[in-house]
Amino acid sequence: MRSPRFWSVPGHPAARLLAPVGHAYGTLTAARMDRAGARAPCPVLCLGNFTLGGAGKTPTALELARMLRELGASPAFLSRGYGGRLAGPVRVDAGRHGAAEVGDEPLLLARLAPTIVSRDRPAGARACAAGGADVVVMDDGLQNPSLAKDLSFAVVDAGAGIGNGLPFPAGPLRAPLARQWRHVAGLVLVGEGAPGEAVAAEAAGRGLPVHRARLVPEDAWAGRRILAFAGIGRPDKFFETLRAAGADVLATRAFPDHHPYSGADLAHLAAQARRLEADLVTTEKDAVRLPKSHPARTLAVRLVFDDAGAVGAQLAPLLRR
Template structure:
């Protein structure tokens, strides 16, 4: 979905106020659901979630967390609902056999780095992870899903977006009232810089939660000096465009699509025609690339990024403590 503009316009915007009664009902139901006890998996479950709708950097965070777990001697597997995919699972993601329409775009990226399972039933998904030899489960999203008991839940927040206008969906981007989500969170991963994110960080610190600051580091060599028409269908396309410019790309134009946008032939023809008129080459994100037809994707460069923590030892200590408590 494409977030409505009033979500960033403050809590007193007329549309936000008009939707407040519906948001109160939605938020109360979501909070009650989060409070339900989950089922224990046979191994530690570490969840990277988002307090709001939209992208925050959960997938790069999941990859970084899995790398940390491997460094600690664990065998992690990724578990995702598979948003946008048709397969209910549980099923192991096979990039050679599955497409984004089958399992969603994020699981395809995760599967390049380790075993990945999609399952709408998270308990069954965790069981399959164990069957595949995993001794730790990294949940990409699922903070609000009560199916599995989590040994560590980290909320991932884009510092440039924070929690928007602070209201619950549909009056704002929050998935549940923030004060009802904090008890389910053990720490905050703050991605990037920005006053909105600093406000969330202060709220987390007041509750005694550690704040793990991180940034997305692009592979500048992939785009530096190249004239590009950039396109993206992610939570915050403008963030990707800014990252491209910082990496040294010559941006001839940008095109934003809704998050998880399924690219159709007409979209691709229009993008190719515009790139030709501008004398530019198309460039996109890794997440968008897996939603493109293979022949088209082969002609479109991507900008790889990785999440780097300011204090990796602090995160390592918290993860180690969660593992030791099992």
Template structure:
């Protein structure tokens, strides 16, 4: 879905106010569900979630956290519901055998780094992580799910948008009233810069929670490269801005809804436009795995990694939940 504009137009927007009664009911039910006691997992579970619907940078954060866990001597595995995929699981993701239509796009990226289990039933999926050799589970999304008890939960926030108008769905982007979510959080991961995110960071600091600042770092030499950028992620503008900051000459952009299933006709139109503009087609890793193989070879990926400003502070929190040798 594309987030409606009024989600970021302030809490007093007429549509947001009109939807407030429905949002109150949704928020009450979702908060009650989030407050349920989770079942202990077979090993420590680190949850990488977000307060709102849509993307905030959870997957690159999960990859960065798994990298820190490895540096600490742990063996992480990823557990995810596989949004957009047809497989209910539990199933271990094989990037050479599975496609995005099977598992969703994010699991294919995660599986190239560590064992990844897709399971709509996270409780059923956790033992499969152990079978894959894990001694710690990194759960991509699931902050609001009570299925498994988390040893550590990080909320990821895109500083450019924060929590939008601060209202609960459908009046705003929040999954659960923000005041009810803080009690389940052990740290905030703030990606990028922006006043909306700083407001959330101030709230976290006031509550005594660590704020881990991070940024997305593009790989490769993009200086002067003429590109047509397209993306179907939570906030495509973030990808376009990253390219510009890397020095690319972004001559055109095309934004699609998160997890957009690309059709051959629209891909053909993109290719024709890029040829007319004398530009290279560029997209994200997450989009690239959703492209048909015959088209994927014609598109360049913008690889990005998440870098923490103070990785040591994140590692210290992670070390606290790992079993002592």
């Protein structure tokens, strides 16, 4: 879905109109989060976000899995496989599966470590352990109570924060923020921006560590003429990353998150790129939803923590459970 603009505008009439529905939805979600979940055979690390839409969970999950490996662990990823048709549990195989079967994020995660897609989270965790994992890394699932978590981080896009601070559909929150804090042990703040700083200040006030991070391009983009397109939670963040890397972004196209690109979409993008004499560039997450023969280049990024040592100190107890 594409976030409505009023989600970022405090006091907007549409938000006020929908506030009673949002209150009911948020209250039910918060009560659901408080339920006790099943224990997995090994520790569970959960990366979630307070809001609907993207915040940088997948790059965060990848970097934390790398850190767990450096600590001597054998992590596996567990994902619901949003957008895919397979209920699982199934181990993702990039040679056999596409985004239509398992979703886009799992295809990216599977490049680094074994990845299980399962709508039944406890069954998925058992499949991770059966495959040799000694830590399960959940990409999303903070609001899903079916599986008990040993450590949960909330990932927040600093440029977006929590929007107007109201629960869906009046705003982007999945549940009232005050009710969600009790389920996280730290905040991962990605990028810079006043909206995120407000969330960071509240986390610090609650005694929670704030782990600041940024997305760093892995390739050189300075001076390249680009038509950038993306169907992610906040496409503007992708466009900003390209500009910050020195790319000459001549035009942009934003699609809804997890958008299934049609032939007409791709033909229109190609025609516009030819007129501009520009290269088509998209995200890694979008790229796995494109035909393998599509000529779009991808912006590969890696999440870098300002203080990796502080993050590692929170991860280390998982290995001693």
